[in-house]
Amino acid sequence: MKRPLSFTIEKRLESSLARAGVISTPHGDLKTPVFIAVATKATTKGLGSFMYEDMGIQGIIANAYHLYLNPGEKTVERAGGVGKFMAWEGPTMTDSGGFQVFSLGEGLGKKVSKISIEEKPRESGVAVFDEEVATSHGKLAVVDEEGVTFTSHVDGSLHRFTPERSMEIQHGLGADIIFAFDECTSPTADYQYQKEAMDRTHRWAKRSLAAHRHNIDANAKQAIYGIVQGGRFEDLRLESARTLADMDFDGYGIGGSFSKQDILGILDKVNRALPEEKPRHLLGIGEPEDIFIGVEAGIDTFDCVLPTRNGRNGTVYTHAGKIIIENAAFTEDQGPIDEQCDCFVCKRYSRSYIQHLFRSKEMLGGILASAHNMRFLTRLTENIRASILDGSFQSFKQEFLARYK
Amino acid sequence: MKRPLSFTIEKRLESSLARAGVISTPHGDLKTPVFIAVATKATTKGLGSFMYEDMGIQGIIANAYHLYLNPGEKTVERAGGVGKFMAWEGPTMTDSGGFQVFSLGEGLGKKVSKISIEEKPRESGVAVFDEEVATSHGKLAVVDEEGVTFTSHVDGSLHRFTPERSMEIQHGLGADIIFAFDECTSPTADYQYQKEAMDRTHRWAKRSLAAHRHNIDANAKQAIYGIVQGGRFEDLRLESARTLADMDFDGYGIGGSFSKQDILGILDKVNRALPEEKPRHLLGIGEPEDIFIGVEAGIDTFDCVLPTRNGRNGTVYTHAGKIIIENAAFTEDQGPIDEQCDCFVCKRYSRSYIQHLFRSKEMLGGILASAHNMRFLTRLTENIRASILDGSFQSFKQEFLARYK
Numbered sequence: 001m002k003r004p005l006s007f008t009i010e011k012r013l014e015s016s017l018a019r020a021g022v023i024s025t026p027h028g029d030l031k032t033p034v035f036i037a038v039a040t041k042a043t044t045k046g047l048g049s050f051m052y053e054d055m056g057i058q059g060i061i062a063n064a065y066h067l068y069l070n071p072g073e074k075t076v077e078r079a080g081g082v083g084k085f086m087a088w089e090g091p092t093m094t095d096s097g098g099f100q101v102f103s104l105g106e107g108l109g110k111k112v113s114k115i116s117i118e119e120k121p122r123e124s125g126v127a128v129f130d131e132e133v134a135t136s137h138g139k140l141a142v143v144d145e146e147g148v149t150f151t152s153h154v155d156g157s158l159h160r161f162t163p164e165r166s167m168e169i170q171h172g173l174g175a176d177i178i179f180a181f182d183e184c185t186s187p188t189a190d191y192q193y194q195k196e197a198m199d200r201t202h203r204w205a206k207r208s209l210a211a212h213r214h215n216i217d218a219n220a221k222q223a224i225y226g227i228v229q230g231g232r233f234e235d236l237r238l239e240s241a242r243t244l245a246d247m248d249f250d251g252y253g254i255g256g257s258f259s260k261q262d263i264l265g266i267l268d269k270v271n272r273a274l275p276e277e278k279p280r281h282l283l284g285i286g287e288p289e290d291i292f293i294g295v296e297a298g299i300d301t302f303d304c305v306l307p308t309r310n311g312r313n314g315t316v317y318t319h320a321g322k323i324i325i326e327n328a329a330f331t332e333d334q335g336p337i338d339e340q341c342d343c344f345v346c347k348r349y350s351r352s353y354i355q356h357l358f359r360s361k362e363m364l365g366g367i368l369a370s371a372h373n374m375r376f377l378t379r380l381t382e383n384i385r386a387s388i389l390d391g392s393f394q395s396f397k398q399e400f401l402a403r404y405k
Numbered sequence: 406m407k408r409p410l411s412f413t414i415e416k417r418l419e420s421s422l423a424r425a426g427v428i429s430t431p432h433g434d435l436k437t438p439v440f441i442a443v444a445t446k447a448t449t450k451g452l453g454s455f456m457y458e459d460m461g462i463q464g465i466i467a468n469a470y471h472l473y474l475n476p477g478e479k480t481v482e483r484a485g486g487v488g489k490f491m492a493w494e495g496p497t498m499t500d501s502g503g504f505q506v507f508s509l510g511e512g513l514g515k516k517v518s519k520i521s522i523e524e525k526p527r528e529s530g531v532a533v534f535d536e537e538v539a540t541s542h543g544k545l546a547v548v549d550e551e552g553v554t555f556t557s558h559v560d561g562s563l564h565r566f567t568p569e570r571s572m573e574i575q576h577g578l579g580a581d582i583i584f585a586f587d588e589c590t591s592p593t594a595d596y597q598y599q600k601e602a603m604d605r606t607h608r609w610a611k612r613s614l615a616a617h618r619h620n621i622d623a624n625a626k627q628a629i630y631g632i633v634q635g636g637r638f639e640d641l642r643l644e645s646a647r648t649l650a651d652m653d654f655d656g657y658g659i660g661g662s663f664s665k666q667d668i669l670g671i672l673d674k675v676n677r678a679l680p681e682e683k684p685r686h687l688l689g690i691g692e693p694e695d696i697f698i699g700v701e702a703g704i705d706t707f708d709c710v711l712p713t714r715n716g717r718n719g720t721v722y723t724h725a726g727k728i729i730i731e732n733a734a735f736t737e738d739q740g741p742i743d744e745q746c747d748c749f750v751c752k753r754y755s756r757s758y759i760q761h762l763f764r765s766k767e768m769l770g771g772i773l774a775s776a777h778n779m780r781f782l783t784r785l786t787e788n789i790r791a792s793i794l795d796g797s798f799q800s801f802k803q804e805f806l807a808r809y810k
Binding site: 041042043045046047048049050066070071075078079085086087331332334344348349350352353355356357359360362363364366367368 | 446447448450451452453454455471475476480483484490491492736737739749753754755757758760761762764765767768769771772773
């Protein structure tokens with residue numbers, strides 16, 4: 001069977017799992033390690049695909065949960081898939097919606113009613129879905145063996161995802177790389193529940209894979225990644241990696257954790273348990289220092305909302321660390337955000353001007369800061385890749401981190 | 406004396422005052438008739454100068470009131486002037502702040518306390534400035550013979566503009582074309598008050614001109630336009646045009662009215678009273694049908710916030726008239742906003758996608774709609790100019806307006 005995705009490792013380091021390679025998709029190559037732009041609702045916040053080339057963006061990751069709710073996967077499918085819909089010709093991924101169902105449904109934050117699976121009585125570890133409870137309590141997510149019933153964060157309407165339904169949605173969205181449907185547990189969940197959830201995620205992974213392979217048309221055009229779960233417990237993470245490694249996935253996502261501390265420390269071990277020849281994606285982690293950790297632990301692709309979220313808040317990356325652009329020190333600063341940056345923002349605009357935009361509450365401020373931050377991260381992974389290829393990774397890393405506070 | 410602005414009329418129509426020409430400034434040419442982008446706070450809302458070339462933007466108009474409040478004209482001056490500050494190399498204008506002092510101070514809308522000059526006792530037609538009244542009543546603008554005292558719309562702090570101060574600010578901002586400081590009257594002001602205000606505006610025009618010519622450095626680099634006032638009264642408008650025509654301005658702005666109906670009907674007569682060889686700018690009017698009226702009445706340059714304000718609201722221009730992009734009819738519409746448009750938005754994005762962005766409250770929706778609208782208007786004036794030059798203006802106008810509903 002000819003797979004829609006191929007991964008060639010060009011160079012491996014001996015001192016760590018770091019490697020440089022090329023992931024080839026039907027819509028072009030991802031030269032790894034690479035930072036992928038988040039485009040949750042088929043747009044990177046504040047940044048259009050018309051700006052991607054200038055920002056060195058090689059690929060994007062959209063979200064099945066959000067695009068299922070709006071505009072619906074059928075609309076995206078009729079437009080020719082998520083890439084065509086958003087006018088982006090390069091490689092695309094979609095996350096399965098698992099994280100969003102649980103994070104937006106059950107709620108990480110304070111705005112959400114706490115009718116969570118852990119607070120409800122369970123029979124043999126599985127919450128029993130009770131429609132009356134679900135509809136009467138606003139936002140929630142109730143898991144059962146078959147799938148998850150949840151209320152939309154948009155209008156509170158009731159929806160249900162199963163692994164099969166997530167595949168159907170992701171086939172409609174048509175991204176080059178899709179993800180198995182997984183259960184994201186709460187960071188406070190105890191060991192017993194994490195184990196139950198992980199085992200269920202593995203059964204869902206199998207069903208996701210079967211549903212995907214069964215759709216011959218999608219199978220020929222779209223690659224599927226499994227997602228390693230297990231929360232903050234090392235033995236569960238390793239068990240998850242080994243279990244998924246035995247399944248016929250095209251690559252692997254590591255994620256679903258709500259805290260990066262849960263995963264960065266054991267990432268190296270997790271990746272050693274995964275097949276070496278398949279690409280690995282680290283979901284939702286993207287601070288510069290964490291990217292180095294990820295690369296050395298064998299991660300090939302990254303995505304994270306931080307560059308645009310920070311950008312909208314006026315926090316921008318420089319080689320000397322992050323700065324708050326509204327700081328009075330920059331009022332008369334005619335220099336670019338970062339002297340070393342090659343982005344169109346730094347080529348054109350001063351710190352003084354960008355501060356003025358933020359202080360005047362002009363949306364261009366967030367746009368420019370987001371664009372710069374995005375380029376900062378794509379360039380960081382470009383430079384990491386180059387340093388792996390030419391053998392200078394260790395010195396590049398040391399020099400970068402010595403300056404970056 | 407070598408002036409910083411020259412205006413060459415390339416062609417005049419016989420059937421109306423319409424004409425095509427070139428305004429040459431120290432930062433390049435404006436090929437007229439032309440629609441100028443509003444950049445009130447040194448940014449067009451949602452659109453960066455890095456996109457201007459794609460949108461066919463030839464020049465921008467920033468605002469002395471807003472830039473005086475934030476970041477202050479000294480900061481802009483130290484950056485090298487408003488063009489350099491916002492990274493725009495082409496021609497720039499600044500409005501004097503008169504309109505904003507009165508519209509944001511005295512208040513067009515409902516949010517503003519109605520302590521207006523017309524409701525205060527006046528001695529011989531001039532409001533006496535009373536600091537106690539001013540500071541105790543929040544937003545207001547109090548006019549006297551010397552100038553206007555007003556509260557900032559940002560923080561309520563007390564400020565004062567005079568013609569001399571407006572010139573000083575505009576010299577700091579350093580635009581190629583600056584405007585005399587004028588009083589904008591309320592649309593409900595009676596004839597007597599309009600006359601008083603107009604006479605005062607003429608005295609202010611003289612003082613603005615003197616202050617400008619006195620600054621030899623600015624005078625050599627910046628052109629100054631007088632502003633025709635007189636509210637909705639034809640005789641006052643004509644008197645204003647004739648009075649200003651006798652002064653040594655480099656060009657003229659027609660404006661200060663809060664209702665376009667006040668001015669469009671008498672524009673032709675007003676412009677006939679102005680010197681034919683000097684350029685004329687119509688302030689704040691930009692609907693396609695009004696641009697035709699303006700061009701035929703002899704207007705050379707236009708500016709208006711409508712393309713971006715409409716864009717942010719999801720109202721977009723097409724050759725068949727304006728459409729609301731969130732309309733259900735466009736949910737599956739894979740075509741561009743306007744089939745005939747050459748903008749980067751129409752080349753790339755579908756109505757379906759842009760609707761999705763608006764429904765999802767993604768800021769990219771407003772950005773793309775604003776960019777398209779801006780190009781629609783710059784292209785309209787490009788086409789009007791071409792039709793004047795090749796003698797097809799009447800048929801172009803008839804065909805355009807027959808389709809545009």
